[in-house]
Amino acid sequence: MxxxxxxxxxxxxxxxxxxxVKIIKKNATNQYSMANNRTIGIDLGTxxxxxxxxxxxxxxxxxxxxxxxxxxSVVHLTEDGESIVGEGAVNNMMMxxxxxxxxxxxxxxxxxxVFLGDEEYNPQExxxxxxxxxxxxxxxxxxxxxxxxxxxxxxxxxxxxxSATREAGEIIGLEVDRLLPEPSAAVLxxxxxxxxxxxxxxxxxxxxxxxxxxxxxxxxxxxxxxxxIETIATDGDDQLGGSDWTEALVQYAYDVxxxxxxxxxxxxxxxxxxxxxxxxxxxxxxHALSEQKSVDLTVPFxxxxxxxxxxxxxxxxxxxxxTKDLLEDxxxxxxxxxxxxxxxxxxxxxxxxxxxxxxxxxxxxxxEEYFGMEPSKKISPDHAVALGASIQAxxxxxxxxxxxxxxEEGDGPSGIVLIDVLPQTIGIKVQPGDKFDPIVERDxxxxxxxxxxxxxxxxxxxxxxxxxxxxxxxxxAPNNEKLGDAFLNEIPAREPGQGQLAIEFTVNSDGTLExxxxxxxxxxxxxxxxxxxxxxxxxxxTQLPPNA
Ligand SMILES: Nc1ncnc2c1ncn2[C@@H]1O[C@H](COP(=O)(O)OP(=O)(O)OP(=O)(O)O)[C@@H](O)[C@H]1O
Ligand SMILES: [Mg+2]
Numbered sequence: 001m002x003x004x005x006x007x008x009x010x011x012x013x014x015x016x017x018x019x020x021v022k023i024i025k026k027n028a029t030n031q032y033s034m035a036n037n038r039t040i041g042i043d044l045g046t047x048x049x050x051x052x053x054x055x056x057x058x059x060x061x062x063x064x065x066x067x068x069x070x071x072x073s074v075v076h077l078t079e080d081g082e083s084i085v086g087e088g089a090v091n092n093m094m095m096x097x098x099x100x101x102x103x104x105x106x107x108x109x110x111x112x113x114v115f116l117g118d119e120e121y122n123p124q125e126x127x128x129x130x131x132x133x134x135x136x137x138x139x140x141x142x143x144x145x146x147x148x149x150x151x152x153x154x155x156x157x158x159x160x161x162x163s164a165t166r167e168a169g170e171i172i173g174l175e176v177d178r179l180l181p182e183p184s185a186a187v188l189x190x191x192x193x194x195x196x197x198x199x200x201x202x203x204x205x206x207x208x209x210x211x212x213x214x215x216x217x218x219x220x221x222x223x224x225x226x227x228x229i230e231t232i233a234t235d236g237d238d239q240l241g242g243s244d245w246t247e248a249l250v251q252y253a254y255d256v257x258x259x260x261x262x263x264x265x266x267x268x269x270x271x272x273x274x275x276x277x278x279x280x281x282x283x284x285x286x287h288a289l290s291e292q293k294s295v296d297l298t299v300p301f302x303x304x305x306x307x308x309x310x311x312x313x314x315x316x317x318x319x320x321x322x323t324k325d326l327l328e329d330x331x332x333x334x335x336x337x338x339x340x341x342x343x344x345x346x347x348x349x350x351x352x353x354x355x356x357x358x359x360x361x362x363x364x365x366x367x368e369e370y371f372g373m374e375p376s377k378k379i380s381p382d383h384a385v386a387l388g389a390s391i392q393a394x395x396x397x398x399x400x401x402x403x404x405x406x407x408e409e410g411d412g413p414s415g416i417v418l419i420d421v422l423p424q425t426i427g428i429k430v431q432p433g434d435k436f437d438p439i440v441e442r443d444x445x446x447x448x449x450x451x452x453x454x455x456x457x458x459x460x461x462x463x464x465x466x467x468x469x470x471x472x473x474x475x476x477a478p479n480n481e482k483l484g485d486a487f488l489n490e491i492p493a494r495e496p497g498q499g500q501l502a503i504e505f506t507v508n509s510d511g512t513l514e515x516x517x518x519x520x521x522x523x524x525x526x527x528x529x530x531x532x533x534x535x536x537x538x539x540x541x542t543q544l545p546p547n548a
Contacts, residue, residue: 038053038138038142038144038145038146038147038148039146039147039148039149039150039177039393039394039396039397040052040053040062040135040138040146040148040149040150040389040390040393041053041059041149041150041152041180041185041386041387041388041389041390041391041392041393042131042134042149042150042151042152042386042389043152043182043185043385043386043389044073044105044127044130044131044151044152044153044165044168045070045073045105045211045212045213045385046073046103046105046106046211046212046213046214046241046243047072047073047102047103047211047212047213047242047243047356048070048071048072048073048212048356048382049070049071049072049073049130049134050069050070050071050382050383050385050386051064051134051135051137051138051386051390052383052386052387052389052390053138053142053390053393054390054391054393054394059189059192059387059388059390059391059394060387060390061383061386061387062137062138062141062142063137063141064086064133064134064137065137065140066086066087068086068087069382069383070382070383071085071086071087071130071133071134071137072086072087072089072090072102073102073103073104073105073127073130074086074089074090074093074100074101074102075089075100075101075102075104075116075126075129075130076088076089076092076093076096076099076100076101076116077099077100077116077117077119077545078099078548079099079117080548081545082545082546082547082548083129083132083133083544083545083546083547083548084547084548085129085130085132085133085547086133088548093276093280094273094276094277094280095273095276097272097273097275097276098115098117099116099117100116101114101116101121101126103212103213103243104123104126104127104130105123105127105213105214106213106238106239107123108123108124108127108157108161108164108165108168109123109157109158109160109161109162109163109164109481109534110123110160111533111534111535114126116545119545122535122536122537122538123164123168124164124165124167124168124171124536124538125168125171125538125539125544127164127165127168128168128169128171128172128538128541128544129544129545131151131168131169131171131172131174132172132541132544132547133547135149135172135174136547146174147174147175148174148175148176148177148393148397149169149174149175149176149177149389149393150176150177150178150179150180150389150390150392150393150396151165151166151168151169151176151178151179151180151389152179152180152181152182152185152385152386152388152389153165153179153180153181153182153511154181154182154209154211154214154216154236154238155181155182155183155184155209155216155218155231155234155236155420155423156214156215156216156234156235156236156237156238156333156423156424157181157238157423157511158423158424158471158472158481158483159426159471159483159507159511159512159513160471160481160483160532160533160534161238162179162510162511162512163512163532163534163536164534164536165179166179166510166512167536167538171538171539171540171541171544172541172544173540173541177393177396177397178392178396178509178510179510179511179512180388180389180392180418180420180510181216181218181231181234181420181423181511182209182211182216182354182355182385183207183209183216183218183220183231183234183352183354184218184220184229184231184388184418184420185384185385185386185387185388185389185391185392186207186209186352186354186379186384186385186388187205187207187220187222187229187352187388188229188387188388188391188392188416188418189379189383189384189385189387189388189391190205190352190376190378190379190384190388191222191224191229191416192387192388192391192416193378193379194224194378195224199224200224200225201224201225202221202222202223202224202225203221203222203224203349203350204219204220204221204222204343204347204348204349204350205219205220205221205222205348205349205350205351205352206218206219206220206334206348206350206351206352206371207219207220207351207352207354208330208334208351208352208353208354208358208363208367208375209236209353209354209355209358210240210241210242210330210353210354210355210357210358210363211241211242211354211355211356211357212241212242212243212355212356212357213238213239213241213242213243214236214237214238214239214240214241215236215237215240215241215329215330215333216234216235216236216333217234217235217236217330217333217334217337218231218233218234218235218236218337219231219232219233219234219337219341219343219348220232227416227417228416228417228419229416229417229418229419230419230445231419231420231421231445232341232343232421232443233337233340233341233421233442233443234337234420234421234423234443235333235334235336235337235423236333236423237329237330237332237333240326240329240330241355241357242286242355242356242357244323244326245286245323245326245357245360246279246282246283246286247282248319248322248323248326249282249285249286249297249314249319249322250275250278250279250282251266252297252312252314252322253278253281253282253297253299253310253312254266254278256310256312257302257303257308257310260308261303261306261308263303263306265278265302265303274299274302274303277299277302278299278302278310281297281298281299281310282297285297285314286319286360287359289314289316289319289360290359290360290361292316293315293316294313294314294315294316295313295314296311296312296313296314297310297311297312297313297314298310298311298312316361320362323362327362327363327366330363330366331366331370334370340443341443345370345371345372348371348373350373350376351367351371351373351375351376352375352376352379352384353367353375353376353377353381354379354381354384354385355381356381356382358375358381359381391416392418395416419445419446420445420446420509420510420511421442421443421444421445421446422440422441422442422443422444422446422448422507422511423442423511424442424471424472424473424480424481425438425440425441425442425471425472425473426438426439426440426469426470426471426483426505426507426513427439427440427469427470427471427477427480428452428467428468428469428470428477428486429467429468429470429477429478430477433476434476434477434478435475435476435477436470436472436474436475436476436477436479436480437452437477439452439505440505440507442473444507446507446508446509446510446511447506447507447508447509448506448507449504449505449506450504450505451502451503451504451505452502452503452504452505453500453501453502453503453520454500454502455467455488455500455501455502455503456494456496456497456498456499456500456501457491457494457496457497458496459496460493460494460495460496461493462491462496463489463490463491464487464488464489464490464491465487465488465491465501466485466486466487467485467486467487467488467503468482468485468486469482469483469484469485469486469505469513469515469530470482470483471483482533483513483530483532483533484530484531484532484533484534485530485531485533486503486515486528486529486530487528487529487530487531488501488503488517488526488527488528489517489526489527489528489529490526490527491519491526492519492521492522492524494521498521499519499520499521499522500520500521501517501518501519501520501526502517502518502519502520503515503516503517503518503528504516504517504518504528513530514530515528515529515530516528
């Protein structure tokens with residue numbers, strides 16, 4: 001492929017030397033750290049997080065300091081500048097909403113910032129505070145230091161979202177051995193259980209993962225007898241989750257209140273505390289509707305000066321009706337997968353439900369209708385992801401003999417081999433027309449390396465060429481997510497148009513991009529870097545507010 005004259009060429013002197021987040025030399029290998037200290041699995045969720053560790057060959061959930069198996073991903077900053085994470089922060093959500101942040105995962109990979117009191121934080125830092133609580137509680141439970149972790153991410157997360165997640169771990173000094181897609185983690189946990197039960201048949205598994213903030217649909221082939229789990233395709237929506245179902249009830253409450261009182265609580269700052277109470281009531285009502293046919297949505301004194309109490313009965317059928325479009329939206333990624341792979345719905349042996357939102361009965365009905373079978377209930381939708389992450393952590397850990405998770409077929413101590421895929425295509429912007437030119441296609445099995453040739457300089461004194469890198473499925477590059485600018489640097493002098501340069505994209509096992517460059521004129525490697533579009537001027541651990 002020749003892109004000469006079509007690629008974006010930028011003369012790039014000293015201006016290029018911004019903060020470079022990735023500097024990778026050709027032939028560098030993935031270095032999975034082989035620490036002797038504890039390695040844990042972390043499910044860093046939109047609404048709730050969980051930790052697991054493999055002890056005596058068994059993955060086990062590690063309870064937090066409150067004795068709970070899951071920790072709300074909610075962060076509060078006290079007036080004294082200390083952080084409170086989890087249930088304690090939830091308690092502050094209503095009274096001190098300006099000092100409390102929830103669902104930060106929805107902003108991961110963006111350059112948006114949030115305020116905790118007067119202090120501004122980026123999403124990585126807020127997630128780091130959650131991780132800090134999870135890690136320190138785990139250290140208290142297990143004794144000793146936790147140095148390494150496998151952290152899960154939605155399968156559909158882009159490079160930017162994954163890199164932000166890795167950075168959250170690094171901020172607190174955690175070595176992130178791997179970022180693992182949540183559905184893959186769940187399949188690992190499920191597969192481990194099946195193996196223990198002596199089930200070794202191969203299966204084609206569909207994972208329907210509806211969490212608090214994200215939806216993933218993933219098609220997996222599991223060959224338990226060979227300890228081999230292979231993802232075929234993944235698709236999803238990183239802005240669709242249980243909180244949208246809650247939001248539908250919140251909106252309904254606002255409408256009812258407006259009808260009765262003429263007050264629009266959704267807009268007015270005066271009602272910030274009431275909004276918090278409505279959210280909590282809506283969430284509780286939603287959960288109740290998974291168990292019972294109707295529920296009373298009650299919020300006392302929601303418009304205090306009119307003495308108005310919200311008290312509305314909502315039936316399961318009404319709730320399903322007001323959220324049916326959301327449920328319908330989950331079918332889109334599923335259908336896309338069947339359209340672009342060789343598999344049909346009939347090939348599916350098992351459907352796994354992951355994520356708290358799959359407790360809604362309408363999800364089960366959808367799965368039964370779509371797949372013609374009842375979903376498997378063998379694993380806990382709340383714990384499977386963390387358990388699977390801990391299994392992956394044990395596999396990557398040097399000390400696997402302690403874990404009991406080993407394999408006869410697998411490569412040395414690596415045990416189960418898990419192959420993931422790239423969720424969204426990575427490519428570059430080309431001219432004319434700002435078109436998106438794919439370099440690594442989605443559903444490529446990882447790790448993968450692809451090359452693109454045909455770059456050159458525009459001016460003889462040019463020492464660097466910049467290439468804009470995007471991720472997504474749109475033919476028009478700017479409609480995709482910009483990952484950053486890849487620079488081919490320290491280019492030996494040449495005439496414009498002369499001497500081709502090649503760029504190589506490697507997407508490693510956890511779905512993050514590395515770039516290499518080569519000068520085809522001299523055959524030599526040129527340095528290649530990505531100047532990430534993700535701002536990463538994060539505070540480090542010592543600058544974060546300490547745990548209260
Ligand atoms: N019984 C229930 N009925 C309906 N929804 C529920 C129930 N229990 C939990 N949920 C919902 O599940 C969601 C949380 O699920 P989960 O903990 O799997 O998500 P998460 O890990 O926080 O998010 P994500 O995986 O998207 O990052 C919340 O929206 C919560 O309201
Ligand atoms: Mg989750």
